Amino acid sequence: MNFGLSEEQELLQETVRGYAANECPASRLREIFDGDALHDETLWRGLAEMGIAGLALPERYGGAGLEMIDLALVAEVLGHAALPGPFLGHSLAAQAILLGGSDAQREQWLPRLAAGDALGSVAIAEAGDRWDPASLELRLEDGHLSGEKGFVPHASAADVIVVVLADGGLALVERAADGLKIEGVEAVDRTRRVEHLTFERTPADPLAQAAGARLRDAGLVLLAADAFGGAWRLIEDSTEYAKTREQFGQQIAMFQSVKHKLADMAVEIEPSRGLYWYAAHAFDHLPDEAERAAALAKAHITDRFMQVARDAVEVHGGIGFTWECDVQIWFKRAMFDRGFLGGPVHHRERCAELAGW
Amino acid sequence: MDLRFSEEYESFRGEVRAFLKEHWPLSGAEAELPPAEQAGRFRERATAAGYLYRSIPSHYGGAEQPPDVLKATVIQEEWRRAHAPGEMRGIGPSMLVPTLIECGSEQQKEKFIRPTLRGDVQWCQGYSEPGSGSDLASLQTRAVLEDGEWVINGHKIWTSGAQHADYMFCLCRTEPDAGKHGGISYLLIDMHQPGIDVRPLRQMTGSADFNEVFLNDVRTPADWIVGKRGEGWIVSRATLKHERNMIGSAEQSQAIFDRLVGLARAERPGGPRSRDPHVRQGLAEIEGYVAAHRYSGYRQLTQAARGRDAGMAPLLNKITSTNLGDKMAKLAYDLIGEQGLCSPSFENMRAGRGESGWVGQYMWSLGMAIGGGTANIQRNVIAERGLGLPRDRAADQRSK
Numbered sequence: 099m100n101f102g103l104s105e106e107q108e109l110l111q112e113t114v115r116g117y118a119a120n121e122c123p124a125s126r127l128r129e130i131f132d133g134d135a136l137h138d139e140t141l142w143r144g145l146a147e148m149g150i151a152g153l154a155l156p157e158r159y160g161g162a163g164l165e166m167i168d169l170a171l172v173a174e175v176l177g178h179a180a181l182p183g184p185f186l187g188h189s190l191a192a193q194a195i196l197l198g199g200s201d202a203q204r205e206q207w208l209p210r211l212a213a214g215d216a217l218g219s220v221a222i223a224e225a226g227d228r229w230d231p232a233s234l235e236l237r238l239e240d241g242h243l244s245g246e247k248g249f250v251p252h253a254s255a256a257d258v259i260v261v262v263l264a265d266g267g268l269a270l271v272e273r274a275a276d277g278l279k280i281e282g283v284e285a286v287d288r289t290r291r292v293e294h295l296t297f298e299r300t301p302a303d304p305l306a307q308a309a310g311a312r313l314r315d316a317g318l319v320l321l322a323a324d325a326f327g328g329a330w331r332l333i334e335d336s337t338e339y340a341k342t343r344e345q346f347g348q349q350i351a352m353f354q355s356v357k358h359k360l361a362d363m364a365v366e367i368e369p370s371r372g373l374y375w376y377a378a379h380a381f382d383h384l385p386d387e388a389e390r391a392a393a394l395a396k397a398h399i400t401d402r403f404m405q406v407a408r409d410a411v412e413v414h415g416g417i418g419f420t421w422e423c424d425v426q427i428w429f430k431r432a433m434f435d436r437g438f439l440g441g442p443v444h445h446r447e448r449c450a451e452l453a454g455w
Numbered sequence: 456m457d458l459r460f461s462e463e464y465e466s467f468r469g470e471v472r473a474f475l476k477e478h479w480p481l482s483g484a485e486a487e488l489p490p491a492e493q494a495g496r497f498r499e500r501a502t503a504a505g506y507l508y509r510s511i512p513s514h515y516g517g518a519e520q521p522p523d524v525l526k527a528t529v530i531q532e533e534w535r536r537a538h539a540p541g542e543m544r545g546i547g548p549s550m551l552v553p554t555l556i557e558c559g560s561e562q563q564k565e566k567f568i569r570p571t572l573r574g575d576v577q578w579c580q581g582y583s584e585p586g587s588g589s590d591l592a593s594l595q596t597r598a599v600l601e602d603g604e605w606v607i608n609g610h611k612i613w614t615s616g617a618q619h620a621d622y623m624f625c626l627c628r629t630e631p632d633a634g635k636h637g638g639i640s641y642l643l644i645d646m647h648q649p650g651i652d653v654r655p656l657r658q659m660t661g662s663a664d665f666n667e668v669f670l671n672d673v674r675t676p677a678d679w680i681v682g683k684r685g686e687g688w689i690v691s692r693a694t695l696k697h698e699r700n701m702i703g704s705a706e707q708s709q710a711i712f713d714r715l716v717g718l719a720r721a722e723r724p725g726g727p728r729s730r731d732p733h734v735r736q737g738l739a740e741i742e743g744y745v746a747a748h749r750y751s752g753y754r755q756l757t758q759a760a761r762g763r764d765a766g767m768a769p770l771l772n773k774i775t776s777t778n779l780g781d782k783m784a785k786l787a788y789d790l791i792g793e794q795g796l797c798s799p800s801f802e803n804m805r806a807g808r809g810e811s812g813w814v815g816q817y818m819w820s821l822g823m824a825i826g827g828g829t830a831n832i833q834r835n836v837i838a839e840r841g842l843g844l845p846r847d848r849a850a851d852q853r854s855k
Contacts, residue, residue: 100757101750101753101754101756101757102754102757102758102761333842337842337843337844340844341844341845349845351838351844351845352845352847354831354834354835354847357834357835357838357839357844358831358834358835358838360838360842360844361833361834361835361837361838361841361842362834364767364771364837364841364842365771365774365775365778365834365837368751368766368767368768368771369744369747369748369750369751369768369771369775370743370747370751371750371751371754371768372747372749372750372751372753372754373743373746373747373750375750375754376746376750394739394742394743394746395743397739397740397743398740398743398744398746398747399743401740401743442740443736446735446736446739446740447732447735447736447739449739449742450729450735450736450738450739453716455716455719455720455729455735455738
């Protein structure tokens, strides 16, 4: 057994980290966060040129032929940088077409998605916080969809949207499809904006396999990885702040109340690195464990991220509560990671059920 | 990353199973021996076969095997399945032996390691004093060299197992003018001699696992010092590190968690508690921590095997483990209901059975958060060494 990253994997993280630092410094991040654009072409184009758009797609479709663990390692770095963009929705759409598509559907979409020439997204949620394939109701009726889907990442920028149907069925809807209405949502996470879809007899192309549950698990892994990276960033930023901010004539980092809070933030987060690694590894290699490992990792790490984000605001004091302070950017990523695909309570109950408790 | 057991390791597993099948439990006349003697004989054979004490040189009674995380895991799994006696536990094998291997003289290694691993001699740790708890380096027990012997006077406290110990490894002030940390030496002391007075300390749990030890003109040979004079603080850091790893072991947390799940799923009037949504949430939340702890351990071992640093992760093991102990004990206490009104049983706790064992766990988990460096001291260490926050210089000055 080898529970560590390869040199290639470390290099992959290093490369993406460098890209994020150069192309999305604090000023650029803030510009996008405060701006109105749904989708930043430039940042995404750069990632696609590095091969990130097709990282976990087979080489025959123009992908890099890597695995979920590699995709998750990238998600961690993007979470750390709070890099705005469509990575999550696009990666999930690509995985869904790979897992559920016929040869023809794969041929049609995957090379374009891998190259970044087409942008993908996923439409999952139905009213009432329903994300799980087993609880969804939307069905295909003679090749058409009628109904609604909520919280679809960057929908109006996507060329193709993978819609999750009742019982985990999947269907492709193209952006220009008839009867597709897209409405913006005041999204809390302005680095990954979402929209609502309404279908009125919208033509949709069903995928060959009902891979909705696998799509969910992939999403859970990527959210867990994003949360791990984001939480670490807040620990680093809060540590730096505590070293520079002075009160009562000394750095606030000298106060044990602050020191211990920062230590506890690290205690909550650092050990969970392997939890998302394992879930990502299981996704490709341990079919019996994959579903539960993904649920456990998502519930645990996104829950911890949210608490760390609250603690980070507290360490920063008054400034931490302002719009001006960047802590809010990660705070809101934490809200997204926690809620998207269902919250910790939902996934913990699934863990209990899957264990037969 | 590869968590699969490759063919090589599956065949290794086959070897381990075959060994266990042949050697445990003992058979024939040996099966009539006292249990401790049986376990001792088995341990020797298992060590000779390369399965126990793998990191200890064979010259000192270990198996001297190259580090292999996966083999160690396979052995552990198979040992658990067979309920076979593993390596000796306790402060001697887990703390003194690694310290001697790192800092001891050849003579000390020859004399002490083998009998300690065999369980023939027991150790206790003479660190804390009534006035020196978290601020351990302020300790006052004195040792003076007289006629080729150290003469030791002082008062140690929280000394687990002193009543059964044959030897103590002890921190003493030998260089009174050398400053707080630089004046301490690490001495080995024979507990069977006049001048040693062991008085049990009764804990809130009702039992007396630890003691006060009074040292009055206690003597030890001049060369029973580990490291040089004044290096005791540095030598002791090697052991503290090992104690953190020992208490922080993820396997222990996993074993307690498995029992907790068993407790929740036990049949009872009205159905198992595990049907209660609150309990299900609690178990799954705890499992997130348990699994994270385990994988963090795998990662640390992998990094160690590669000769690389695991970052701050090793600093977190102890507090993660005690935090988990706390969470699990609290949930268990809810599950046992009215049985929580009964006195704790530590026998049952160690054997992992019965409600009274969980009452023991409920209290003992607190002791775990204090022993080997309190959780708050751990937080200081994590903040200062892990996150690079400034040390509290004022505290150092006050206690000079």
